[in-house]
Amino acid sequence: MSFRYGQRHAVELAAAAHVAAAIGVASHRIVDLDLGAVGGSALTADIAVPKARSSAEIGAEIPVTYVPARNTIFLAYALAVAEVLDAGEIVIGVNVLDSSGYPDCGPEFLAAMREVARLGTRAGVQGRAIAISAPLINLGKADIIREGVRLGVDYSLTHSCYDPAPSGGACATCDACLLRKRGFADAMVPDPTRYGR
């Protein structure tokens, strides 16, 4: 499940479709969310994406790329779809170690959402609460790269950049690009990312 929410890096949706096709998922659905109307984030409004920040700066505070309540909305939608499909589990790719500034990526937040799944859905009150898993939550970016390599992920299909060029090329200097580059370097895996215009 992917979300088109007015993000400036909407190219990630095409990347997600390519990854889904490459690994043969049964269904990949893209849901439209009207978050541009909400605003308040560098990812959805006319606010500059920070560039070339140091590690200390990246971890220091909630970045302007935080999208208010975004993962809450994502998980709420996923709960709805999971209920209708009678699915037992939602998997989300949040990660705390490298980008600790986002409040909706941490274990406390996920624990609260699990309570919502248990208490606020038909499946939950009937004793079949939908699980919410975050297998990457405590991994560093280098560990994530290594695990992906082990599983056969083609990283040339994936996208991380918050502020890509019109061509889809990654900017190389936003927080997401810096963390991704360092992950490949630390894992000593060649970086297949296409940077530039």
Add this chain to the structure above:
Amino acid sequence: MSFRYGQRHAVELAAAAHVAAAIGVASHRIVDLDLGAVGGSALTADIAVPKARSSAEIGAEIPVTYVPARNTIFLAYALAVAEVLDAGEIVIGVNVLDSSGYPDCGPEFLAAMREVARLGTRAGVQGRAIAISAPLINLGKADIIREGVRLGVDYSLTHSCYDPAPSGGACATCDACLLRKRGFADAMVPDPTRYGR
């Protein structure tokens, strides 16, 4: 804040706009949600709305008019907007006594959503958690009618029916109509609802 989510009673959105204008709210926004694609409910899919059920039937189980995770999605969106507006409180009209079948209308669910507001938003982690209030939650429908009369609500502007006629007239026999009619009767307040075709 109102939501256009593919509900068969979308006429409630016009009613909400009339009520908002009548009481002079500063802003009434209608958000589009793609819940028709989720399906699974008599309110959004081609599933019949139950009619003329007894009180025992209405309270007995989660009705087919339950929309999977709907109030979770509503509150997630409201959290996003509240963060951007720097609003301190979200008020939602859920009610348990007369329609106890909905899992996302109860105090346990709301408590879990308050934890999400506290742990999963910038406002929350910075110590300004957005409150979620449900002033009608423990009132019976007759009490709600009386409180509205006391506050000067024009009930001729309001809408409850799940399955209105194309003209907007209420069906008089769905759960929402039955509970509303009984509320007016029990409160001994004249019912201004427009029923029929």
